[in-house]
Amino acid sequence: MNPLLELSDVGIEFPTPKGPFCALQNVNLKIKKGEFISLIGHSGCGKSTVLNIVAGLYQATQGGVVLSGKEVNEPGPERAVVFQNHSLLPWLTAYQNVELAVKRVFKGHKSKAEMREWIEHNLELVHMSHAMHKRPDEISGGMKQRVGIARALSMEPQVLLMDEPFGALDALTRAHLQDSLMEIQKDLNNTVIMITHDVDEAVLLSDRIVMMTNGPSATIGEIMDVELERPRNRIQLADDPQYNKYRQQVLSFLYEKQRKPDTDAPAKKAADSDDSNEEKVDKKTGEVA
């Protein structure tokens, strides 16, 4: 079966005053329809860059992305993005935010009544029907993210891109949203690429976990298949030896093979800053004297 989405030899360089900075290179990945992929890695390793290239928000300077046989070179609703900070338009209600997307994508294909039904259906999917006509500043962070997901789903994307969708939420809300997402995924079977820095989230949700090496010139380090049966239940999985093996494998990649060179530095840094503080005080007293 042909892959739905194919990244071949993707790399990107950003121009800087000190010459080009290579953020990403040799990223090769084939994604089948209906697959749920997580990208995990330390912050600054370029996982967001990969997502932005697939979204079309960045242009790869090397290689390319092909979605259903067409090369990706600009953003579009068939690759809907759920942004980390919900990015709802603050002057529109939840309904209107979804409406903006639906009108854009289905204009001419759906009648007014069908559009309304479709908007309401998508808000229902993320359990937001009760607060449909509230504006983002009137609902909680978790609810905003739900609306963000509804907006993305309403575009019926071929690939759903999620950029640390639950990163800004507290642990309980995050768990709720992960469960909601699994529930939706069971019905819709979307193709999803999700960025995360949460190992549990990655193992719980994904079919495959793509682990990225540290930048600069970051690339894919390892790819792990997660063969846990669905539906998955976080409580049962907590005791599951297979689940824990997967977890352990990701953790060992992140903290042993790809340990950030400066992760043991904080203690030293603190000491440094103490020194500099002392210096300042000294200077000050010197001036006073």
Place this chain on the structure above:
Amino acid sequence: MTTALSNIAWISPFVSIAKGEDVSGNIQTIIKTIGLPLAGLLVFLMIWQAAASNINTSLGQFPGPGDVVTQTKGLLSEHFTEREKAEAFYERQEKRNAARVKQDPTYVPKTRDYTGKPTYIDQIGTSLVTVLSGFVLASLIAIPFGIVIGLSANLYSAFNPVIQIFKPVSPLAWLPIVTMVVSALYVSDDPMVPKSFVTSMITVMLCCLWPTVINTAVGVASIPKDLVNVSQVLRLSYMEHVRKIVLPSSIPMVFTGLRLSLGIAWMVLIAAEMLAQNPGLGKFVWDEFQNGSSDSLGRIMVAVITIGLIGFLLDRVMLMIQRKVSWDKSAATR
């Protein structure tokens, strides 16, 4: 109705006392919201009175609060007498015309406008019309221009020096140039509006463009990247992007600019009217100064206070519009 009333800061405690809620707390609120401003005003009036009685000018003693009240009454009664005269004039004219038509049915009645001098109230009206015309004209230019340069960092860099150079220019510097240009270009046997009006309006416009341009541009340039990304993912066209994302998102900043602009417009107007002889408050002040009677300083003081009050009211009106239009209620509180 009660909810509408209780939205006004100084009325709400009264409403709430009337409902029998928390009387002592509300009395404290009343003292804070009404008592303190009144006390401040009183102290100011006392200082004014004391200072006025110690300043002697060639036009007599500097007017204190009492003189200003007298002059205000004088100006108002002048206004009403003038209105009565005008009415009487039109009545006479009508009667005369009616009589002539009766005598000779072929007579086409002539109507002439009353040509009395404009009263203080008329002058306030002229000033308001002039300032609002200038301000609206400036806004119509400044907002679209601000959006266009805000959307493109390159255009912004290109135009920024021009904006920065023209921003601090005084209306007094513009006025002679504007006067000459208006005289050269605005030629008509039967002008719709007098030249002095056009001159004042354009001067006001030139001076009050800049805050709106700058604030709009900054508002547009600081749209969160995420919202721009949303627009890109939805493939909104340039015009849709402007209408659906850029405009609403920058509305709070646009209004900040508009309020600054209107404040400047009002300040500039007085100077412009003085020199352009547009029959508004500025001309009133100038004429009183030239007139040099013992009442003049008092009348000018009335104008000063009127100018202050109207400036304040204009800002409040803008604030009310902002609250109606803007989604960001927190930005509209001051």
